[in-house]
Amino acid sequence: MIRVEDLFVTFGHGAATVHAVRGIGFAVAEGAAFGLVGESGSGKSTVLNALSGLIDDWRGRIEIAGEAQGRRRDKGFYRRLQVVFQDPYGSLHPRHTVDRVLSEPLTVHGFADIDARVDRVLDEVGLGAQFRFRFPHQLSGGQRQRVAIARAIVLEPAVLLLDEPTSALDVSVQAEILNLLARIRRERGLTYLLVSHNLAVVAHMCEHIAVMNHGRIVEAFSVARLREGRFENAYTEQLFRASRGYDRAAAAALVDYE
Amino acid sequence: MGLMFISHDLNLVASFCDRVVIMYAGRIVESCPAAELHAARHPYTRGLLAALPRIEGGGGELPTLDRDPAWAEG
Numbered sequence: 001m002i003r004v005e006d007l008f009v010t011f012g013h014g015a016a017t018v019h020a021v022r023g024i025g026f027a028v029a030e031g032a033a034f035g036l037v038g039e040s041g042s043g044k045s046t047v048l049n050a051l052s053g054l055i056d057d058w059r060g061r062i063e064i065a066g067e068a069q070g071r072r073r074d075k076g077f078y079r080r081l082q083v084v085f086q087d088p089y090g091s092l093h094p095r096h097t098v099d100r101v102l103s104e105p106l107t108v109h110g111f112a113d114i115d116a117r118v119d120r121v122l123d124e125v126g127l128g129a130q131f132r133f134r135f136p137h138q139l140s141g142g143q144r145q146r147v148a149i150a151r152a153i154v155l156e157p158a159v160l161l162l163d164e165p166t167s168a169l170d171v172s173v174q175a176e177i178l179n180l181l182a183r184i185r186r187e188r189g190l191t192y193l194l195v196s197h198n199l200a201v202v203a204h205m206c207e208h209i210a211v212m213n214h215g216r217i218v219e220a221f222s223v224a225r226l227r228e229g230r231f232e233n234a235y236t237e238q239l240f241r242a243s244r245g246y247d248r249a250a251a252a253a254l255v256d257y258e
Numbered sequence: 259m260g261l262m263f264i265s266h267d268l269n270l271v272a273s274f275c276d277r278v279v280i281m282y283a284g285r286i287v288e289s290c291p292a293a294e295l296h297a298a299r300h301p302y303t304r305g306l307l308a309a310l311p312r313i314e315g316g317g318g319e320l321p322t323l324d325r326d327p328a329w330a331e332g
Contacts, residue, residue: 170266175309175320182319204311204320227314243313245273 001159001191002028002051007060009046009215020046021058022215028208030158033185033192035202037239038212044195047212048161051193052083065158079109082152086164088144092136098122098147099132102154109155117154125150125180142173146180153184160185162194166201178204199243203227211236213257268295268306280306283330302329 009021021043028034036044050058053073062069064081085091092101099118106114119129125146136144145165152160165181166174182205185192196202202209203226210220211233219233231237235257241250265271271278272295280288280303288300298304305323 171268171306172309172323175311175322178311179319179322198311200311200313200315203313204315204317223317229313245269247273 001030001032001065002026002034002193003061003063004047004051005061007047007050007058007062009043009050009055009058011057020215021050023060024210024212024215024217025060026210026217026220028191028193030191031185031189032208033194033206035206035209036193036195036212037197037199037202037209039197039239042212043215044212045163046215048083048163048193048195052081052161053077075109079155080157081159081161082155082157083161083163084145084148084152084165087168088141088148089136089168091148092144094136097133097135098127098139098150101147101151105151105155111155121150121154124153124184126176140173141169142176145169145173145177149177149180149184153188153190156188157190159191159193162192164196165194167196167198174201181205199226199240211239218257268310272296285330287329300329301326 004027005025007021007024008019011018011020024047026034036047038044046055049055051062051064053069056071064077069077102118102121103114106117111117118132122129122131127143127146127150131139131143131147136147139147162181166177169177178201181192184190192205194202194205203223207223208220209223209226210217212218213235219231219236221231229240231240234255238254238257241247242254263271263275272292275292278290278292278295279286280298280300282302288298288303290298296307298307302323305321308321309323311320
């Protein structure tokens, strides 16, 4: 469903050039969940932004549902691929009601029976019709992320790109949102690409995982191998140990693997 | 230097801090040495610990919190 080959992304020019993504490739089968992990600045969100068409300064090959993608995407592309962002406080317009947030994409894409669809999707994400005319500031962080998920699935896409969808939420709300995302994927047969710095979240949600560092994929493996903690790459080992919690000696011994 | 570290990252707090205070609805419901956070007793803290996905976990449904109104009454 997703195929990426030799993807390069650079920002800036001349001496100030930043090579954010340096020749990566991966494939995600239809209905699968693929995790992209790495620390801040590793380039993982930039990959999502290139896939979703939010940045156009990339080189390489991006295929979604068998179609090679160019710099500009057509309307149909955004019906098939949607994104859930990290920050539910920033991703919803503060002066738009939930109703407007969910109706607008349906209008843009020419859907009929918008009214019924908005009610149905609010039920599906566990909010219900009583949230329909509220503003984002009247919702909790978890409720806002449910609205962001509703906005993403209301167009009935085939692919969801999830950029740290629970890292702004406390662990009890995180569990609710992860359960919701897993159920939606199961029921709708969606393909997920999940970006996270939390190895446990990725292990919980994904069958295949790739580790990014300094714009490259340093290692890719199945969730079974992640659970066993068997890695071939020194950076992956370090990331795995760091995810266990803080250790003064380990923190002092952290190495920058270029 | 004293440090007060506010976080919902339970693993980080357990490994980085000396003592942990768990708050719920404006009250401290429990306090313990950080190294013993995994053995916390209050149902709210137990619920938070249970809701954490684990690398070794099976990928099934995660337990979620059933908030008891009595927790807010202290």
